[in-house]
Amino acid sequence: MFALLWKINKALKTGIHNLLKTSRGNVGQTVAEILQKINVLDVEFEGNLSTMLAPIWCTNQYWFRVKGKVKAMIVEYGSPTLFLTISCAEYDSADIQYLRKVNNAPQSYSISRLYTEDPVSVSRQFSYKFKDFFNIVILQRGVLGKVEHYYVKKEYQMHGASHYHIFLWIENAAVVGIDRPEVCSFIQDRISCHIPDRNTSPDLNFLVTKHQMHKCSKYCKQNIKVGKTYVSRCRFDFPRPVRNSICINDVENSLKSCNKIYYLKRNEKEVRVNDYNPLLLKLWHANIDLQYIAKRSLSLTEYVTGCH
Known part of the structure; x- marks a missing residue:
């Protein structure tokens, strides 16, 4: 805890130092003048002050810079x-x-x-x-x-x-819209939602069924308005549709409707399998999610x- 507070204090000092170096308009002002700007809600001055929080992890200013x-x-x-x-x-x-x-x-x-x-x-x-x-x-x-x-x-x-x-x-x-056949191969070579056979691939079957099966909860459920009513849906798009083969959707329409750009080949038992890479899963031994x-x-x- 003390180490964390020390890091935050150090980051705040860095932010104040950078603010004083870059905000030349405030140099030479008295404390009373600065307080007056705060009291009258000077937007430009307030914006300058907020930049001193940029070095502090998890502040809005920090993520604004990262974004x-x-x-x-x-x-x-x-x-x-x-x-x-x-x-x-x-x-x-x-x-x-x-x-x-x-x-x-x-x-x-x-x-x-x-x-x-x-x-x-x-x-x-x-x-x-x-x-x-x-x-x-x-x-x-x-x-x-x-x-x-x-x-x-x-x-x-x-x-x-x-x-x-x-x-x-x-x-x-491969790029969607340019290399359509290559996109399918690119995705299938790296991403899977298959539940392996328990007899032929017992280790991978265990990892998939233990770590990759999605269970909806309050965290992922959200109400979406459909017509005049609200429907509860999983924001991670589970359960996912059954497909006989990989399906590449229209990118523009998918973005507008917030749907996935593609759907993998998937049977009824695999509709809640989180997409994964088999080798990564076998090496990592915990949940992974891989998307193109x-x-x-x-x-x-x-x-x-x-x-x-």
């Missing part, structure tokens, strides 16, 4: 190819068994209790694991293709568990660079 950087990347490099979310299996991950020894926890403690007793250590361990996983598997080995550019954001849920949102720009990726996003990058930028 600008991501949008600049999209303008410079084009739309990201893939949107990847990686979560932590905080309640049943064998990776945190070490906390029994570190915290002298009784053997009777379950993994979930180890997590709830020391969420800070779990978050730190998850960060180290993610860093190695991302650098080695995604960047160096190029499981999803050669990554030209990327943006990573770490988020925390209400109970303290962390997860990562990632934009990936893949070299020579094409032109949806701007709308996703608002989601990724917001403070949830």
Whole structure:
């Protein structure tokens, strides 16, 4: 806690220093004159003051700056190819068994209790694991293709568990509207919603059924007006439609209706499977979500660079 307060205090000092350097119109003014501007709600002066909060993580000013950087990347490099979310299996991950020894926890403690007793250590361990996983598997080995550019954001849920949102720009990726057949192949080579056979692929079957099955809750349910009535729908588009083959939708209409640009081949048992990459899932052993996003990058930028 003290370390966090120290970082915030340091960031605030940096913001004040930058404000004094850049806001020349306020140099030489007395405290009384500055207070007068605050009292009369001087919009320009208030805007200048708010910039000192930009270095402080999770303030509106901070995310405004980050959002600008991501949008600049999209303008410079084009739309990201893939949107990847990686979560932590905080309640049943064998990776945190070490906390029994570190915290002298009784053997009777379950993994979930180890997590709830020391969420800070779990978050730190998850960060180290993610860093190695991302650098080695995604960047160096190029499981999803050669990554030209990327943006990573770490988020925390209400109970303290962390997860990562990632934009990936893949070299020579197929583009919707230009390389339609190649887009289908590109997606199918990297993204799946298949539940493997329990006998032929027991490990992957276990991981998919344990980590990739979406269950709707208050978090994802939202009321959407259809005609004169409101209908409750999942904002993650579950359950997803059954398809005999991959389907690429019209991009413009999909963006207007907030529907997915594509739908994978999917049977009735797979309508609640969160799309994943088989190799990433086998290596990570926790929930992942992988999407080909094409032109949806701007709308996703608002989601990724917001403070949830």
